[in-house]
Amino acid sequence: MRAFLSHSSVDKTIVIGVHKGLEAESTWLDRAEIEWGEMFLEKIAEGITSATDFVLFWSKNASKSEWVRHGSSPFGSRTARGSQCKFS
Numbered sequence: 509m510r511a512f513l514s515h516s517s518v519d520k521t522i523v524i525g526v527h528k529g530l531e532a533e534s535t536w537l538d539r540a541e542i543e544w545g546e547m548f549l550e551k552i553a554e555g556i557t558s559a560t561d562f563v564l565f566w567s568k569n570a571s572k573s574e575w576v577r578h579g580s581s582p583f584g585s586r587t588a589r590g591s592q593c594k595f596s
Contacts, residue, residue: 512536512559514576516569523565535563 513535515523520539527537536555542548556562570576 509534509561510536510559511561511563512555513563513565514570515565516567516573516576518569518573519565519567526565 511530511534513523513527523537524539527535527540532540536559538552538555541555542551564570564576
């Protein structure tokens with residue numbers, strides 16, 4: 509299992525806390541996976557593609573976030589095409 513942790517940056521402290529409580533190899537969090545200077549959107553796409561699960565941290569902030577919509581859209585497309593993944 510490899511879960512992509514989708515969230516609003518405003519809620520990052522909550523998500524980091526959850527990430528720290530899980531095995532690092534089982535989650536994908538932007539802060540842990542993207543190095544300074546790397547192509548942000550490309551790395552996000554790689555994280556989504558490599559994920560078996562998609563965990564959306566829903567909040568008021570997430571509902572207003574363009575990035576959350578951007579991140580969840582490709583994962584939804586993947587599901588529609590029949591790729592195996594789970595939403596949590």
